[in-house]
Amino acid sequence: MSDDILELKKIVNQRIATHESRLMTPLLDYLKSRKSEGVRILGIEEGDSSRRAPTISFVVDGKSSKQIAESLDAKDVLSITPHVDFRLVFDGECFMQTDFVKVL
Numbered sequence: 001m002s003d004d005i006l007e008l009k010k011i012v013n014q015r016i017a018t019h020e021s022r023l024m025t026p027l028l029d030y031l032k033s034r035k036s037e038g039v040r041i042l043g044i045e046e047g048d049s050s051r052r053a054p055t056i057s058f059v060v061d062g063k064s065s066k067q068i069a070e071s072l073d074a075k076d077v078l079s080i081t082p083h084v085d086f087r088l089v090f091d092g093e094c095f096m097q098t099d100f101v102k103v104l
Contacts, residue, residue, distance in 0.1 A: 017049035024054060031058055038062060 025047035031039050038061030044052040060068055 020054035021047045021049040023047075024049075024052075024056060027056060031056070 028041065028045055028047050031041050032045055040059050040061075042057040042059065046052070059065070
């Protein structure tokens with residue numbers, strides 16, 4: 001590829017990352033403000049696109065992912081997907097989370 005195309009791809013990717021960060025930050029801030037209500041974010045709690053993918057997963061104590069998804073969908077708040085299994089292997093250690101909500 002030419003240098004011009006590579007530079008253009010770099011600019012476009014940076015703009016996309018900046019936009020994703022702007023979208024993630026308010027939602028992450030809201031979820032963090034609800035920690036006392038049993039809300040827990042899975043993964044990095046900051047919207048820095050250099051540190052996290054533009055996907056937010058969270059759990060709420062005492063509620064299934066299906067209950068959360070149905071409640072938010074009914075209010076037209078977000079389009080979210082309930083999940084029932086999550087496995088993360090980090091530095092040789094396996095972490096498991098079941099029944100969580102993922103926002104794309």
